Amino acid sequence: EAGVTQSPTHLIKTRGQQATLRCSPISGHTSVYWYQQALGLGLQFLLWYDEGEERNRGNFPPRFSGRQFPNYSSELNVNALELEDSALYLCASSSDRGLYEQYFGPGTRLTVT
Amino acid sequence: KNEVEQSPQNLTAQEGEFITINCSYSVGISALHWLQQHPGGGIVSLFMLSSGKKKHGRLIATINIQEKHSSLHITASHPRDSAVYICAVDNTDKLIFGTGTRLQVFP
Numbered sequence: 001e002a003g004v005t006q007s008p009t010h011l012i013k014t015r016g017q018q019a020t021l022r023c024s025p026i027s028g029h030t031s032v033y034w035y036q037q038a039l040g041l042g043l044q045f046l047l048w049y050d051e052g053e054e055r056n057r058g059n060f061p062p063r064f065s066g067r068q069f070p071n072y073s074s075e076l077n078v079n080a081l082e083l084e085d086s087a088l089y090l091c092a093s094s095s096d097r098g099l100y101e102q103y104f105g106p107g108t109r110l111t112v113t
Numbered sequence: 114k115n116e117v118e119q120s121p122q123n124l125t126a127q128e129g130e131f132i133t134i135n136c137s138y139s140v141g142i143s144a145l146h147w148l149q150q151h152p153g154g155g156i157v158s159l160f161m162l163s164s165g166k167k168k169h170g171r172l173i174a175t176i177n178i179q180e181k182h183s184s185l186h187i188t189a190s191h192p193r194d195s196a197v198y199i200c201a202v203d204n205t206d207k208l209i210f211g212t213g214t215r216l217q218v219f220p
Contacts, residue, residue, distance in 0.1 A: 043210040056206045088154050104156040
């Protein structure tokens with residue numbers, strides 16, 4: 001069974017641009033979570049999608065947004081990129097609603113120059 | 114003060130030693146997760162527990178809900194156990210993470 005996949009692996013953008021990150025959950029999982037891990041900082045919760053709807057979001061500005069598609073894959077969009085958005089962005093999925101055991105993808109490393 | 118505190122921040126051990134990593138939290142939780150992150154960023158979920166104790170191979174996780182404390186134990190540690198171990202608590206539909214414990218096991 002394929003695990004959680006994320007694309008691209010690496011992404012380099014300049015300040016002010018927009019970035020789009022993609023995540024495909026494990027087959028049968030309906031919940032997708034996005035996390036940010038900035039250099040030297042711990043993991044922080046960004047967004048939770050379940051059944052196509054945003055269920056919860058962390059303490060991030062509105063320029064961080066996303067969506068979940070009917071096939072449960074998800075996109076994270078970051079608008080008006082700032083240097084401090086440089087981080088590893090991790091996606092995780094779980095089955096059913098709520099926070100059951102989560103399975104993490106390999107991450108997308110975003111660099112903003 | 115962070116809502117999830119881990120100790121120690123860094124830990125070195127000789128192969129074969131018994132390892133303990135601690136996690137304390139100050140918020141209400143429905144579950145606690147232990148995660149392992151290898152160099153390069155990949156994260157593996159080790160345990161999710163809401164009470165008592167769980168064991169998987171050489172890894173044991175315990176939680177004391179009354180004391181708001183959890184421990185992760187590694188028996189007979191091995192160099193391949195070298196990684197960052199992260200405690201995370203499930204609080205109101207989101208995970209709150211500790212800052213991690215960096216473990217290095219030397220042969």
